[in-house]
Amino acid sequence: MPGSIxxxxxxxxxxxxxxxxxxxxxxxxxxxxxxxPTHNISNNTSIFLDKYSSSEDDDSDDDKNExxxxxxKGKAELEPSIHDTRDEGTADNWIERNFSLIRLAGKHPFNxxxxxxxxxxxxxxxxxxxxxxxxxxxxxxxxxDDWTVEVTGLVKRPMRFTMxxxxxxxxxxxxxxxxxxxxxxxxxxxxxKQTIGFNWGAAAVSTNVWRxxxxxxxxxxxxxxxxxxxxxxxxxxxxDVLPGGxxxxxxTSIKKEFAMDPSxxxxxxxxxxxxxxxxxxxxxxxxxxxxxxGGRMVKWLKRIVVTTQESQSYYHYKDNRVLxxxxxxxxxxxxxxxxxxxxxxxxxxxxxVITMPCHRDILPLTTPRPYTLRGYAYSGGGKKVTRxxxxxxxGDTWRLCTLVHPERPTxxxxxxxxxxxxxEVEVLDLLSAKEIAVRAWDVTQNTQPENxxxxxxxxxxxxxxxxxxxxxxPHKGEIxxxxxxxxxxxxxxxxxxxxxxx
Ligand SMILES: Nc1nc2c(c(=O)[nH]1)N[C@H]1C(S)=C(S)[C@@H](COP(=O)(O)O)O[C@H]1N2
Ligand SMILES: [Mo]
Numbered sequence: 106m107p108g109s110i111x112x113x114x115x116x117x118x119x120x121x122x123x124x125x126x127x128x129x130x131x132x133x134x135x136x137x138x139x140x141x142p143t144h145n146i147s148n149n150t151s152i153f154l155d156k157y158s159s160s161e162d163d164d165s166d167d168d169k170n171e172x173x174x175x176x177x178k179g180k181a182e183l184e185p186s187i188h189d190t191r192d193e194g195t196a197d198n199w200i201e202r203n204f205s206l207i208r209l210a211g212k213h214p215f216n217x218x219x220x221x222x223x224x225x226x227x228x229x230x231x232x233x234x235x236x237x238x239x240x241x242x243x244x245x246x247x248x249x250d251d252w253t254v255e256v257t258g259l260v261k262r263p264m265r266f267t268m269x270x271x272x273x274x275x276x277x278x279x280x281x282x283x284x285x286x287x288x289x290x291x292x293x294x295x296x297x298k299q300t301i302g303f304n305w306g307a308a309a310v311s312t313n314v315w316r317x318x319x320x321x322x323x324x325x326x327x328x329x330x331x332x333x334x335x336x337x338x339x340x341x342x343x344x345d346v347l348p349g350g351x352x353x354x355x356x357t358s359i360k361k362e363f364a365m366d367p368s369x370x371x372x373x374x375x376x377x378x379x380x381x382x383x384x385x386x387x388x389x390x391x392x393x394x395x396x397x398x399g400g401r402m403v404k405w406l407k408r409i410v411v412t413t414q415e416s417q418s419y420y421h422y423k424d425n426r427v428l429x430x431x432x433x434x435x436x437x438x439x440x441x442x443x444x445x446x447x448x449x450x451x452x453x454x455x456x457x458v459i460t461m462p463c464h465r466d467i468l469p470l471t472t473p474r475p476y477t478l479r480g481y482a483y484s485g486g487g488k489k490v491t492r493x494x495x496x497x498x499x500g501d502t503w504r505l506c507t508l509v510h511p512e513r514p515t516x517x518x519x520x521x522x523x524x525x526x527x528x529e530v531e532v533l534d535l536l537s538a539k540e541i542a543v544r545a546w547d548v549t550q551n552t553q554p555e556n557x558x559x560x561x562x563x564x565x566x567x568x569x570x571x572x573x574x575x576x577x578x579p580h581k582g583e584i585x586x587x588x589x590x591x592x593x594x595x596x597x598x599x600x601x602x603x604x605x606x607x
Contacts, residue, residue, distance in 0.1 A: 168513060172230055172281060172314045176378045179232035186234050196243035200384050203234035209595045210303045214240040215385065218308040218594055225460045225481070229511040229522070230281065231311035233378050238385045239286050239309070241355055241420065245344040245405045249381070252389045254373065258410035259336040261328030268389050271318050271375060275326070278372050279316035280395070281512055283483055283522040285309060287398040287425050287450050290458070290570075291563035292592040296602035300563030301434055306594025307458045307570070310483065312522050313386075315393045317374030321365050323409070329361070335413040339364040341392050341403035342410065342418070349419035356418030357401050357425070359394065359451070361411065368487075368517035370395050373406065395521035396486045398450050398565075400425035415446075425450050427560050434561055453485030455553055456567040457493055457526065457545035464590035464599060467579050473532045480526055480570070482508075484547035487519025492546040493526035497538035500555060500569075504528055506543075535574055535586050542569040573601045 186201035195213040206217035218224075219235040227235065249268050257263040266274075286309035294300050320339075330336040340358040347355055363369055374393040375382065382388040387404030394401050400420075415421060426448040428437055437443055461479035462468065468476060482490045489510070494503035506526040514520055526543070535541070544553040557568040570591070577587040592600035 169279065169314075173379065175228070175230040176232075176314065179227045179230060182227075183232050183234055199246070200244055202385070206235070206238070207306070207308075207594050207597070209305060214242050215244070216240060216303065218306055219311075221306065221308045221458075221460055222463045224308050224311065225479070228525070229312060230378065231313060233313065233380070233383055233386070236284070236311040236313060236377075236386060237286065237309045239288075239399060240345075240385065241349070241424075242345045242347040244384045247344070247384075247389055247405060249389050254390060254406055255408045256323060256327045256411075257408065258340070258412050259330040259334060260324070260411050261330065262326075264327050266323075268375065271323075271373065271390065275318040275322050277316055278319050278370065279314060279376070280370060280515070281312055281314045281522050282370075282393055282395045283310060283312040284399045284402065285453055285456075285483060287400055287453075287564040288562075289456070290566040292594060292600075293557060293568070293602060294559055294563035294566050296592060296600075297557055297559050300559070300561055302563045304592070304595050306592060307460075307590075308594065309399075310481070310523065313377045314379065315372060315374045316376035316379075317372035317390070317393060319367070320371040320373055320392075320409075321367060323373060324364060324411070329365070329411055332361070336411050337361055338412050338415050340408075340410040340412055340416040340418075341401075341406060342408040342416075343387075343403045344405040344407045347420070349423060353419045354407075355403060355420050356416045357403060357421040358412070358416035359397075359401060363394075363451075368515070368519060370515060370519070370521065373409075396452055396488075396519070398425060398453055398485075401451065424562070425564065426562060427564050428562065430559050432561055437561055450565060453483060454565050454567050455482075455484040455488075455490070455545050455547045455551045457482035457490075457543050457553065458570045459541060459543050459572045459590075462572065462588040464588065464593060466588045467577060467585045468532065468535065468588070469579055469583055469585040470532060470536070471583060475529045476532055476535060478506075478528045478530060478541065478543075480543055481523045482526055482545040483523040484520075484545070484551070487515070487517070487521060488547040488549055488551075489514070489520045490524050490545050491548050494544055494546075495528050495530075496542050496544075496569075497530070497534055497540070499540065500542070503544075504530075532586070536576070538574055540571050540573050542571045544569050571601075 186203050189202050192198045208217045210216040216239050218237040252268050253265045255265045288302050288305045289309035290307050291302050292304040338358045343355040345355050372393045375390045390406045391404040392402045422443045428442045432442050459480045482493050484490050493506040496503050506528040508526050510524040512522040546552045553567045573589040575587050577585050579585040589601045591602045
């Protein structure tokens with residue numbers, strides 16, 4: 106198939122160094138690229154830079170090469186994905202998956218996150234097989250050659266595009282984007298009071314390099330009508346058929362201004378980390394909406410419809426909303442809270458997590474030397490995380506952490522990815538602290554609340570992330586500090602919050 110994605114070859118030069126995070130961090134084997142003068146990408150890797158990339162954007166070849174090296178390194182460290190016995194007898198039995206992913210919603214549908222320490226080990230770019238997955242139902246079986254994306258509704262020229270057309274007839278944009286499920290850290294909410302969602306830990310967050318057609322370019326080709334003519338929303342519809350609302354497709358929508366805003370970098374993506382999408386992440390094509398919650402990024406994209414009303418999909422209303430704390434499932438239905446436009450979640454909120462020490466890590470006190478606390482932070486809407494602070498005295502005093510942003514801001518000054526913080530502390534300080542807590546701030550001076558604010562869907566939990574410390578005796582005559590995270594994902598027990606309240 107001439108001109109298709111499969112024939113494109115990577116063609117670029119290695120120039121710049123690696124981001125500082127990768128040099129300074131002490132994650133045991135971070136992806137420290139081994140820069141060599143020539144590129145060698147294995148045959149099955151179809152990374153390419155097409156003729157549009159340099160004119161279209163600010164994602165320079167240098168940056169791309171750094172990312173490529175990270176991708177290569179991460180891939181090399183991973184065990185092969187497999188047909189998992191846990192998928193036997195389900196509609197997903199044909200999909201190969203990484204065995205270490207923690208399954209959160211029982212067997213099926215597949216909702217899973219990587220072990221937190223493993224996720225962090227890879228640093229800025231997450232290997233595809235470890236990227237968290239949120240599927241509401243079975244993964245559609247798709248073929249590149251047969252797939253089409255229809256653009257219709259309030260457009261002058263409704264059209265249907267094949268995958269090869271999307272690749273060859275449009276400009277493309279490639280950039281790293283952090284995806285976060287709005288349910289990230291939900292298990293903490295479930296400990297306080299059961300929500301209607303399953304137990305995400307703190308690893309429903311991952312970063313890949315995504316490539317696709319700017320949504321704006323696609324809509325312009327089809328001639329979107331003006332607002333005066335009622336073109337207010339852009340709806341996205343997936344191919345997955347789901348039980349919700351008596352059988353419906355996964356779908357949602359965003360405002361047309363968002364869809365057309367070049368600074369938002371919204372793409373119709375057909376590549377992740379330099380290869381075609383995997384089935385779990387939307388093969389062959391999905392939405393990527395940087396700075397938004399993952400729930401708006403429709404996978405297995407079939408239709409883009411310009412409308413006056415917001416999406417009518419069941420999932421646009423019954424999912425990805427933050428309702429006030431007093432609203433339980435019953436009240437939500439009787440008082441129609443699902444349909445109140447102000448409860449929708451679009452952009453992510455500010456959040457940060459302590460990832461080092463890990464849960465149940467023991468720090469022996471035999472050789473007291475400084476210890477480095479570490480973690481991740483992100484915010485939404487392209488806002489830069491500007492400050493991360495740690496308290497060891499319940500919030501009376503805060504210490505400033507070192508922050509590393511491995512991405513370069515876009516030409517509009519946006520940050521679409523997570524960043525990493527670290528803080529060196531004395532072991533004696535840890536010994537006298539009962540708890541270590543972290544909070545982040547973004548460029549608009551938003552920060553995280555001290556206490557958890559429960560909501561019925563358990564979404565956007567971003568209270569201070571607290572790790573408890575306890576003195577322990579790892580060996581006879583030895584003394585150490587044992588660390589406890591608030592929860593462990595899924596049905597795993599452990600964590601200072603105890604077990605979920607049913
Ligand atoms: N078609 C479709 N798109 C979907 C979903 C889905 O179930 N079906 N899940 C959404 C949710 S809730 C999230 S968090 C992201 C997760 O993307 P990922 O699985 O690639 O990490 O996909 C979104 N897009
Ligand atoms: Mo999600």
